[in-house]
Amino acid sequence: MSARVSPDGSTATAGDGATPLLSAEGLRVVFPGRRGAPPARAVDGVDLDVGAGEIVALVGESGCGKTTLARSLLGLVRPTGGTVRFAGAPLAYTGKALKAYRKRAQLVLQDPSGSLNPRHTVYDAVAEGLRIHGYAGDERAAVAEALSRAGLRPPERFFLRYPHELSGGQRQRVVIAGALVLEPELIVADEPVASLDASVRGEILALLLRLRDELGLSALVVTHDLGLAWNIADRVAVMYLGRIVETGPVESVLTNPRHPYTQALLSVLPESEGEPVVLTGEPPDPARIPSGCRFHVRCQVLASGAADAVADRCRTEDLPVLGGGGRSAAACHWARQG
Template identity: 70%
Template sequence: MTSPLLSARDLGVDFGLPGGRTARAVDGVNLDVAPGEIVALAGESGCGKTTLARTLLGLERATRGSVSFGDEPLRYSTKALKAYRRKVQLILQDPTGALNPRHTIYDAVAEGLRIHGLVDDETERVADALARAGLRPAEKFFLSYPHELSGGQRQRAVIAGALVLDPSIIIADEPVASLDASVRGEILALLLRLREEMDLGALVITHDLGLAWSIADRIAIMYLGRIVEQGPVEQVLTEPRHPYTRALVSVLPDSPLPKPIVLSGELPDAAKIPGGCRFRPRCQEYASGRASAVSDQCEREDLEVLSADASRHRVACHLHRIERRAAA
């Protein structure tokens, strides 16, 4: 496999709270994105996905661990971050909020070029980015304002604003969540085409496993700050092994599992991570007694921190570990 371009190693992000409490929003994450690879990061709202994305972008500082681009660790000087963000671009889920309503589409796309001092051939660069994003003829949109475009066109304009800097990686946070179903497929097809044309890597943040199935090469499932299962998307979504992943997959329309699995309770507060396995209070295997052989471990030992090995289907679960040993 191609060497990763964007990497997180043992990444942790803590936030101080009133009363001296600490929230562990990200807690021991290893993750890689290679050129031309689309990785989906999935999980419930509040599981740490967006904090992880912000940390990979340099918008949050890691409390522990590191972020690297190529062989270079992420540095937080103004100059270093500026150069880094030219290569690692963000696409937000709400194109309306991402576009200044007072700026024309031309100015919105050209903004990144101006920030980075890339003013030579500005018009040509903007036109090329709009065309690559599917807004053709590009000149037709130069003087348009965001409110004059459809939702899908606005999202294409946001994507063009990222493409104009010729990035190597994009981080897309719920990139089609605000779009009509009829437009979602077009935007996903666009991202797949850009991957092929530009060898563009992408980390797609989503709660929608159907979207992950449609677009991703690999998927990482996140629960309460930690990745609990990861691997090739076909393997993880057709043979889910972690009880949390199984619950998420079980409610898909074409789920490979026989019946829906209902999780008990809500996602715990990141400032009150349960002792032992952090998923145990909601785990259907533990509650039913099917995990009795490892119940002591579930109560005493947290989930292991998975490595970033991209070639394997890996799971952080005490029950799965003992079942795997028995099968061997």
């Protein structure tokens, strides 16, 4: 069992409180290297829980492993190591088990245009999941209810439309309706508003919140935008180079960030006070993860000399995996000394 780190740096075991709806423990996804290169550790030891009726934001730069982690949680990428559990039961990777699981956990992608077949009507796009899973009820009524829940009313007005006849926001609502029609318990939304105009983004976020309140739906929202996390999430997990480096209730993390990486991400938000932190370089290659703290080569606190007391540890001593539950914690030698 992986070590869990509490806010004071002590460790505890998982299992406190109710069983999470979705849980990952020690999750690893390693891709083979090309032409003799070392394997890439895209997800390198992650514990992450999503409770019933909870919205968790998974935040980080492009290339940090967020999407690979999300896809592995849905069984779309088989982990190299670790365990995924849904409602307490380990995820099985047989075709039958995965088909049953994907009825309960649905993916919503960032590009609604790419998610919808341009030759299919809205009705067929939403009904596709029902047909795949052999739905025996009233298909027309189920499609109408899903469209209505997604905010497309009256739903019959959209049945025979094609994606090119819809706005970007309407297309994203169709994608969400296609997930809702199977009555899932969890949705994983990968950058759900990244391709939308600012005027529409708030509507889609409000929709996700309403679905949580009305249906008890859980959600893992994958995003690079901490502002989005602030508006929608109950809890946030900040990811860097394959690991969760800070986690906790959204207000705690975003008003009092402890990890220098989280501080840097927050500093560039328009409403942030003070000077923005410009991180040097790109995140390291996941095939060549630095020793010690994986952020130390870009860390603005270490570079400024403020972390000289722990500088050697930052460069050489690895940090334990953060717990996946609700406790606030940061994988940072400098934060833990405070």
